[in-house]
Amino acid sequence: MASIQQLKSARDTAISLTQNGLPPATKNQFFGVGPITDMTLNEVDARLLRFEFDAWLEANYPKLDDKGNRIGSFTTAEIGRGMHRGYPADKVLNDMMREIHRYFGFPKSNKMAVGLGGGHSGFTAAAIHMVTANDPDQVVFVDTPKPESDAAKAGGFFRQSWGTQLTELHRFATNGDENRLIFAEGEGSIPSAEFLKERGVKLFFGVGHETTGATTYTEEEIRNLLAWIDMNPAEHHAIIDATSLLGAMPWADEVVEQMMVKCNMFMPFQKAIGGVSGYYVIS
Numbered sequence: 001m002a003s004i005q006q007l008k009s010a011r012d013t014a015i016s017l018t019q020n021g022l023p024p025a026t027k028n029q030f031f032g033v034g035p036i037t038d039m040t041l042n043e044v045d046a047r048l049l050r051f052e053f054d055a056w057l058e059a060n061y062p063k064l065d066d067k068g069n070r071i072g073s074f075t076t077a078e079i080g081r082g083m084h085r086g087y088p089a090d091k092v093l094n095d096m097m098r099e100i101h102r103y104f105g106f107p108k109s110n111k112m113a114v115g116l117g118g119g120h121s122g123f124t125a126a127a128i129h130m131v132t133a134n135d136p137d138q139v140v141f142v143d144t145p146k147p148e149s150d151a152a153k154a155g156g157f158f159r160q161s162w163g164t165q166l167t168e169l170h171r172f173a174t175n176g177d178e179n180r181l182i183f184a185e186g187e188g189s190i191p192s193a194e195f196l197k198e199r200g201v202k203l204f205f206g207v208g209h210e211t212t213g214a215t216t217y218t219e220e221e222i223r224n225l226l227a228w229i230d231m232n233p234a235e236h237h238a239i240i241d242a243t244s245l246l247g248a249m250p251w252a253d254e255v256v257e258q259m260m261v262k263c264n265m266f267m268p269f270q271k272a273i274g275g276v277s278g279y280y281v282i283s
Contacts, residue, residue: 006218010250060095061088100281107261112283114269119243120161122266122280123207126239127165130203130264133173139180139200142166143190143208146183162207184208188216193228196236204228206240206263214240219251222259229262242267 040046058073064087065071074088101112115125132138145151147163157164163183170176182199188208196204204225206214217225229236242265249256260283269279 003218006250013250061091104281104283105260106283109261110283112281115280115282116278117280118270118278119241119266119268119280122268122282123162123239123241124165125280125282126264126266127169127205130237130239131166131169133170133176136175136177136180137200138202139182140166140203140205141182141184141191141196141199141201142205143184144187144205145185149183151186162205166205190217190221190225193224193231196228197231201228202235202237204236204238206238208241214242215244215248219255222251222255226255226258226262233262238263240265 040049054076057076057079061074061079062070063072063074074082079088079092097112097114100114101110104112106112113125115121117124131140142163144159144163145155147160147167152160152163163181166181167178170178170181182201190204190206206217206225208214208216225238229238240259240263245265245267249259251259264283266280266282269281
């Protein structure tokens with residue numbers, strides 16, 4: 001778990017990197033709806049940006065005839081009231097997904113999805129795809145206390161939801177076995193690669209401290225996790241709660257790159273990008 005001194009050091013680094021002013025806008029400055037991404041300074045600046053956005057939209061989404069020739073442009077109002085199946089809706093969707101993929105810096109090899117629901121739905125989607133209750137060899141480590149334990153009760157039910165979902169998945173599966181779930185004594189840390197290997201862990205859930213997620217992990221802990229994955233890449237998998245990690249991975253660049261390639265990640269959309277809640281991103 002990150003120490004107070006490490007957090008202070010990360011803060012000093014952030015101050016140093018931004019001492020010459022605001023960070024530059026994203027490549028597509030119209031992606032996103034909050035101050036995190038549109039970089040507007042005030043209401044006037046935001047309204048001026050809207051004029052630019054309308055021009056950008058009309059330039060990028062032309063009206064086409066049956067032979068693909070441009071015959072005009074879709075306006076913002078037309079797209080707002082006329083989105084349905086086919087063009088331009090499919091192009092808008094493809095462009096959005098491609099831009100989100102690039103925005104997060106996911107490698108080209110990573111598959112990515114955006115779904116309805118927040119972080120909890122993202123966790124559920126990850127668990128349903130990765131947990132196999134019928135596999136007697138799949139031991140799962142969860143970086144959160146066991147549900148209804150004293151440590152878990154101190155955090156309330158919302159904090160316990162990760163562990164509860166996994167417990168019930170095994171409890172109600174025909175061949176499920178709750179004993180294949182290993183819960184952390186506390187939360188916010190990653191065991192050594194040797195510990196995970198000795199316990200036969202095949203799937204690691206990094207969900208400590210709920211919405212804080214993996215920001216509590218030190219670089220050494222991430223290196224341990226990557227070392228464990230490398231021991232058996234075909235069977236060792238990690239799912240990381242990346243809720244607050246965008247722009248906040250305080251580790252060496254090569255460690256971040258390896259983590260992005262080798263780990264599965266999920267996060268609520270609005271906390272990573274800004275805007276309306278109710279969606280999640282999973283890679």
